[in-house]
Amino acid sequence: MGHHSCCNQQKVKRGLWSPEEDEKLIRFITTHGYGCWSEVPEKAGLQRCGKSCRLRWINYLRPDIRRGRFTPEEEKLIISLHGAVGNRWAHIASHLPGRTDNEIKNYWNSWIKKKLKKPSKPSTNTTSIIDHNSQQQQHQRLQLANYNTITSQQDIFFTQDIGTKSQVLLQDSTLFNSPNQLFFFDSGSLDSITNIINDATNRSTTNSASLFQESSVLNSEFCWQVEQQQQQVQTSPYAIGMDSNYLPPLIESMVPPMEIPSSNSNNNIMVDGQENNNQLNEWSSQVETQQCCPSYLFWDQENGSIGGDHDIIDPSTSNNMGQILSSFPSL
């Protein structure tokens, strides 16, 4: 029960994969590609079920897997997306190129465990942390504190009245972001915020919480893309979506047998990271100067491309909150 037919045909091995098994699977996939997973074990000479082979490939052996720590930008994106879609790990993973749903799920679950253990003590006071000797411990605590701060502030934010929200939005640039991050708003959102600012007592029907959530998603998406471009200094076909923490897989020199499908079209954006980064910095400083609002960017006032000739976010789809969230059928 529960097992697929391929798993019942013969004795299948379970448990951790040995390097030899990995090698067999890699060799098979690289030469034949994958079509029907149920046929893979037999053809590859593995005593595993097809499902297990698929899982092993997708979660570990695939050449475009990113490994290593989640970056702060990834963390924020996960938080944002989880807020939008809940435990739909596959959907969340589709917005984090190279990350697997399993990895994100594990990461989130370990986070929840941490948070549950320290339920109501969001510490924003770093001085109490610095006393610890272990740098790693300090790092972990800072991460937790940061997360607690973010989530507790979010909770507060979402329960505040709309006038208070406007104050939070405009005064607390630490909410959801780090100093070099930007918020994006479309014109509709700008109108809403303007209304909020101009007349906090005239209650608007704008859903400020969702607006904020959307902007945070956009912000994270944007930061993610910037980071990706900064890292794309290699010409390797696997340069996309990899960071300095990337551990070369067993198949470092392998050429993918077929195009690895990715639901994230951003993968196609290949730009010169350094050049684009410089342009971005220049552009953002202009925005800061012009708008006197360093942490917020009003999206459709910058209708052209961001960063010169290369679009960080495709302008043709620049109303991309809909684009992003439209990939979530339940929304």
Place this chain on the structure above:
DNA sequence: AAGAAATTCAACCGCCACGAC
């Protein structure tokens, strides 16, 4: 240094959806 406790994460389980027949 050693054992206990906590954490991480690869892998499995069970269910569902979908297409082929």
Place this chain on the structure above:
DNA sequence: AGTCGTGGCGGTTGAATTTCT
């Protein structure tokens, strides 16, 4: 319409590893 095979997903487990005492 019903059955079967398969891919895919989210929840869960437990071995391995790390941290704490």
